[in-house]
Amino acid sequence: MASSGSFHTNAYDVRYLTFEWHVANQNVSTNQTTINWSLRGNGANPNTWYMSGNFKVVIEGSTVYQSASRIQLTGTASVASGQFTISHDSDGHKTFSASVEAGIYYFAVNARGSGSWDLPTIARATQPTLNKTSMSFGDTITIYTPRATSTFTHTIQAGVEGKLSWTTIASNVATSDTWTLPKWWGRYLTHSTDKLLFRVLTYSGSQLIGSKDTPPVTVIATTDMAPVVNITLTDVNNFYNTYGGFVRGKSRIKATVTERLYEQAVVTTRSLVLNGITYQSSDQTSEVITSTSQRVEARVVDSRGMTGTKVVTPVVYDWYEPRITMAKANRCQANGTLDESGAYIKLEYACAVAPVNNKNQKVLSYSYKRQNQSQSTTQSIPMEMYSKTGSVIFPASGESSWEVTVTLRDSFNTSQVVVSVGTAFVLLDFHSSGKGIGVGKVAELQNTLDVSPNWDFKYKNAVMSDFVVEQGMKNNWIYRKWYSGVMELSTRKSVTVDVKNRWGSLFTSGPIAATDLTYPFVFKELPTVIVTLSPITWAGMVMAGSGQVGSTSKTGVFEVVRGLEASNANYIFNYNVVGKWK
Structure with missing residues (x-):
């Protein structure tokens, strides 16, 4: 850019013309520059003159001087x-020429020259600046408008690309303005x-x-704009309304x-932790809960990057199967004094039922009958609290062995314990038919050597400590009961499954409902369950599945684990279970 300039024409002999200019002033308001210009003679031997004429000066296409008069053109004339006033372009820039x-010595034009220059730019639209590059909703921001002249004013506009024009x-801003970003602009x-x-x-x-525009400004959401999250819990097994809470081992929690x-944001991610498992959904139902300590957590991230969380710790009441922790029966006298020859039985018991918010049922009873007979007598035992220890006495002929059953029932399940009481004690007794012998007890059966359970068998100097009292097959289970x-x-179960669930570096089938088998008899306490896998089409291992756990009446669920995925894999599950039946 130039504030002055000059050029020379070609010479005749030693004489030529010089055009010179310089800026006189610039008017920012009108976007114009005024220059002073001059045309003079130049060259060697300045005092020597040449008659010259036909002068013409053109600036920006306008003839500013023209003369046909001839003068004595010296080197200093x-x-x-x-x-001359020059209008600039709209952006303040201007190149002019x-x-x-002239005709030096001759009438005809024989000297010519020209030039072009960039004038100093005249400031036009104000380039605004900001005091920050990011801000939060509700914050203030200052827009600086360093105007080129005090006569300029400004209108400031704001917008959001594609959402707010x-x-x-x-309006009418001089050099700066401070503006607060409204919260409701969150909709844009x-x-x-x-x-x-x-x-x-x-x-x-x-x-x-x-x-002119400023660089874009990043807007940061405030904490009060985070998603407000809520979790609704229901019991799909419908126990919550009855008991005022969820029930361990029975309830399944559905979390929604x-x-x-805030202001038209959208959800980008959502997660739900339920029963220890994380789901990427807004609606999920757990397996049957196995712990009274439950924590349900939801996490929602919105399109502004704000996170909202909600944690619920629902009330879960403990539940366990009705427990008969003691049941023993012995012969006695009418007053309860133990007597092997007595004509009465004293039944001693201890039991407990899970209160479940003191709303669980508790029904205790006992029944007794002669062995190998179907008719029995049942009596109720009042149960004021959720645990009870006591005894009852009832008549039982010493001529027979008796089977006594203690039954404890709650709202969910029933537990039973069966105990046997032999005949009254006699050293040796013969059956009335003459074809049976009782040793240490009354003879009850024909063609039978019936020995009191209180006696031991000794064979080859060894006491027989245990023996099988019953064995067979029931409901596809092979069973054996020991005295x-x-x-x-033991049993086997064939299963066809897909093994496609990622578990670290392995794959699982997930819990297989078909592997939760029902025992042919109820164990007195939790048994030991050993399950092995016999692969038919694909190798694999077995492990306990999440969800339905084993009990005294069922095995619980299992699942298959493999190193690679498999479809329609066939396996045989081998079950071996050992526990107490009395």
Whole structure:
């Protein structure tokens, strides 16, 4: 850019012309520059003159001087001078040109010259700046407008690309303005990638000079704009309303997540932790819960990057199968004094029922009958509390062995314990048919050597400590009951499954409902369950599945684990169960 300049024409002999100019002033309001210009003679031997004429000076296409008069052109002669005003382009830039011609010595034009220059730029539309590159909703921001002249004023606009067109936020601004971002503008700034834009329009009076934008501004959501999350819990097994809470071992929790989002934000991710498992959904139902300590957590992230969480710790009441912790029966006298020859039985018991918020049922009874007979007598035992220890006495002929059953029932399940009481003690007794012998007890059966259970067998100097009292097959289970109370069960189960659930570096089938088998008899306490796998089409291992756990009446669920995925894999599950039947 130049504030002055010059050029020379070609010479005749030693004489030529020089055109010179310099800026006189610039008018920012009118976007114009005024220059002073002059045309003079130049060259060697300045005092020597040449008759010259037909002078012509053109600036920006306008002839500013023209003369056919001839003068004595010395090396210092002034030909013409003046001022010329040049209008700049709308952006304040301007390149202008000038040309000169004359006839030196001759009438005809024989000297010419020209030049062009970039004038100093005239400031136009104000370039705004900001005092920050990011801001939060509700914060203030200052827009600086360093105007080129004090006569300029500004209108400031704000917008959001693709969501909010330019909106005037301030008018008649001189050099700066401070503006607060309203919270309700969140309806336009719904995503963390949305940017706030500012534009400044520069005016000279009512004339629009131009407009310029600032760099985009990042907007940060405030904590009160985070999603408000809520969790609704229901019991799909319908125990909650009855017991005032969920029930361990019985309830399945259904969790439903809802959220309230601020000013048109949308959900980007949602997670739900239920019964120790994380789901990427808003609605999930757990397996039967196995712990009284439950924590349900929902997490929602919205399009502004804000996170809302909700944690619920539901009330879960403990439940366990009715427990008969003691049941023993012995012969006695009418007053309860133990007597092997007595004509009465004393039944001693201890039991407990899970209270479940003191709303669980508790029904205790006992029944007794002669062995190998179907008819029995049943009596109730009042149960004021959820645990009870006591005894009852009832008549039982010493001529027979008796089977006594203690039954404890709650709202969910029933437990029973069966104990046997032999005949009254006699050293040796013969059956009335003459074909049976009782040793240490009354003879009850024909063709039978019936020995009192209180006696031991000794064979080859060894006492027989246990023996099988019953064995066979029931409901596809092979079973064996020992006199000591041990019961052994075994069976097999064929299963076809897909093994496709990622578990670390392995794959699982997930819990297989078909592997939760029902025992043919109820164990007195939790048995030991050993399950092995016989692969048919694919190798694999077995492990306990999540969800339905084993009990005294069922095995619980299992699942298959493999190193690679498999479809329609066939396996045989081998069950071996050992526990107490009495």
